[in-house]
Amino acid sequence: MAIKVMIVDDSAVVRQVLSGLLQQGAGIQVTHAVSDPILAMERMKTEWPDVIVLDVEMPRMDGITFLRKIMAERPTPVVICSTLTEKGTKTSVEALAAGAVSIVTKPRLDLKNFLKSSAAELVSVVKAAARANVSRLASRGAPLVATPKLSADAVLPSSEAPAMVQTTEQVVAIGTSTGGTQALEEVLTRLPRVCPGIVIVQHMPEKFTAAFAARLDQLCEIAVKEAENNDRVVPGRALIAPGGRHMLLRRQGAQYFVEVVDGPLVNRHRPSVDVLFRSVARAAGNNALGIIMTGMGDDGAAGLLEMHKAGAHTVAQDEQSCVVYGMPKEAVKRGAVDRIVPLDQVDREILAQQTRLGR
Secondary structure, three states, rough: OOOEEEEEOOHHHHHHHHHHHHHHOEEEEEEEEOOOHHHHHHHHHHHOOOOOEEEEOOOOOOHOOOOOOOOHHHOOOOEEEEEOOOHHHHHHHHHHHOOOEEEEEEOOHHHHHHHHHHHHHHHHHHHHHHHOOHHHHHHHOOOOOOOOOOOOOHHHOOOOOOOOOOOOOOEEEEOOOOOOOHHHHHHOOOOOOOOOEEEEEEEEOOOHHHHHHHHHHOOOOOEEEOOOOOOOOOOOOOEEOOOOOOEEEEOOOOOEEEEEEOOOEEEOOOOOHHHHHHHHHHHHHHHHHEEEEEEEEOOHHHHHHHHHOOOOOOEOOOHHHHHHHHHHHHHOOOOOOOOEEOHHHHHHHOOOOOOOOOO
């Protein structure tokens, strides 16, 4: 059965081009393309879509208000398709927190050509959204591109060297993608100020991570910031890899710090969870805890297995609490996971790290 898609955007050009592009994708049917949420609600009285592609700035009702209304009344996968500006970035982070599955950014100039060149990305995101666990969205991206799928070797070559010996410094490494913004908020807001240092890769576009980190910093007891090169990993602080760049863990003496680097897409993502996890396996070994959470694809599964083999404790979010059970499923399949837990117990795993290591 075809995925029924509704497009809500005040631009006639966007509605026309998006409709044509999405309907070229096998298994997708655009049932309605309307100019604002008021019209959308009228159409939805007779036919409810499987996925909504939604703009943010529109007349009569803004997209965020409409998104919240949908999530409160009848949770439905929503893909935000918005212009990327500094103001828009904050708005889009707010949309993710309100329950949007994913975000596709669009430029103000040459919009028609951009949409056409991003056809495969748009179709992929809509199909992934259709598989999302909307019950998880109610309780609270990086798309695929036509490039070779590289492994972490492209950024950090594999090594047979043993991991660092045990120290008193501990590191928690978290990797997540689709549905991860809401999941991370749930986990990090539960943590007290005294907890191990945390490094995070969340698949997000460039310029989104700074606003996302700033929002979490306001909500959490721990400090949260977008990582910068040579930032120290310290207790009570979480560092989020910046969109568009890889993040690696390094160790100097008894201290850990992050290195933020450019490089090719790994598993079609930058930042890549595999790159972070491999670096954590090498730098921290059994001093680390690896956590893989909701997300599409398999980024992080190989890296978590490397952490597991290096002596780190490894955890996967369970299927029932995931928005998309892709990354955790692949990690479990590869034998990389020590424990499978629901989202509301992930914070306990983080706080139990000291006890596990006998400290």
